[in-house]
Amino acid sequence: MNIDTTYNEDNSFNKEKKIPMDNNILKNDSTNNNNNIFEKSSTNKVNNLEQSNDNIDLIMNIPINFQVILGSCSMQIAELVNLSKGDIIKLDRRIGEHVEININNQKIAKGEITIMDDDTRFGVKIVEIIHSS
Known part of the structure; x- marks a missing residue:
């Protein structure tokens, strides 16, 4: 200037x-x-x-851990070490109840177990998306 x-x-x-x-x-x-x-x-x-x-x-290429949780149970270590082939573990969910769908250990949805067309595989039908708060 x-x-x-x-x-x-x-x-x-x-x-x-x-x-x-x-x-x-x-x-x-x-x-x-x-x-x-x-x-x-x-x-x-x-x-x-x-x-x-x-x-x-x-x-899009980042791997995730996708889990469908059928149920859970509690048992003592003595019961765990005595498990053998053919033993049945009773879970806390009943047939027809929704299962948890988790991604990286975060619950993201609920689903129903379904049998796929070829009868050799299971699938999960998403029935509810859980929104995080």
Whole structure:
């Protein structure tokens, strides 16, 4: 910024600040109009969306521990060490009750055990999603 100092008729100083002007700022041509603002905004949104998709792609390959908990029981160590082939462990859930669906040891849903079409596999039908609070 330049300051121009001149004398007035009464010999007092007159200080004027000169602000340099860039003529391109005021120029209204095709390179400096509102359309470019919108184009840049749209480009930024596309870039942000692409970056967001890249971030999602990064987490899609993270392994998780998915568990379906049929039930549980309590027993003494003496009972545990005496278990052998053919023994039946009585669980706390009944047939038809919902099972817990956990991801990384966090309960995320309830489900029903189902038999798949080929009768050799079980599946779980999700009946309720549990929202964390």
